[in-house]
Amino acid sequence: MKKILFVVLTLLIIATSLSYANDEYMLGPEDMIQILVWKNPELSLTIPVRPDGKISVPLVGDVQASGYTTTKLSEVITKRLTAYIQSPHVTVILTQINSPKVFVMGKGVTSNVVVLKRKTTLLELFSQIVLTPNSDLKNASLIRNNEKLPNRIKDLVAKGDLTQNIVLQPGDILYIPDSFW
Numbered sequence: 001m002k003k004i005l006f007v008v009l010t011l012l013i014i015a016t017s018l019s020y021a022n023d024e025y026m027l028g029p030e031d032m033i034q035i036l037v038w039k040n041p042e043l044s045l046t047i048p049v050r051p052d053g054k055i056s057v058p059l060v061g062d063v064q065a066s067g068y069t070t071t072k073l074s075e076v077i078t079k080r081l082t083a084y085i086q087s088p089h090v091t092v093i094l095t096q097i098n099s100p101k102v103f104v105m106g107k108g109v110t111s112n113v114v115v116l117k118r119k120t121t122l123l124e125l126f127s128q129i130v131l132t133p134n135s136d137l138k139n140a141s142l143i144r145n146n147e148k149l150p151n152r153i154k155d156l157v158a159k160g161d162l163t164q165n166i167v168l169q170p171g172d173i174l175y176i177p178d179s180f181w
Contacts, residue, residue, distance in 0.1 A: 028099025038089035100170035107178035108135035136179035143173040
């Protein structure tokens with residue numbers, strides 16, 4: 001039975017691979033960015049977004065970065081640099097995604113923190129975690145904002161019900177118990 005569940009799960013993951021390239025990524029804490037100021041290499045730097053969501057930029061000080069796209073952050077820094085530089089040209093490049101995380105826990109899984117590099121569904125998450133031999137996916141649950149979602153993971157895994165293949169959000173917790181009780 002577990003082999004059949006594994007095969008069904010694998011096929012569903014392959015069948016539901018989606019492209020989210022059109023969505024603009026919002027920066028968050030721990031993301032790494034590179035700031036390039038044209039003709040001003042002394043102002044160019046690679047830095048992480050701090051836990052408070054800000055970055056420190058030479059000349060302008062602290063700048064809110066979390067919640068902005070790289071394009072919007074470029075505009076903000078450019079505007080603030082105009083007090084010091086005539087017609088600054090700023091480019092912000094996201095070099096490493098580290099902020100949106102989901103947490104996987106329970107005796108049926110090797111506990112894990114998974115960074116969401118793009119929009120990720122439950123099935124895609126299953127491909128990134130290590131289940132124990134006694135993982136009980138029929139009784140697994142998804143917790144969002146301290147509330148158990150009515151999602152039926154068992155229908156997704158056992159029956160291939162793709163309506164249950166929801167997109168995860170940062171901070172979600174997937175709890176997978178062990179069936180060896």
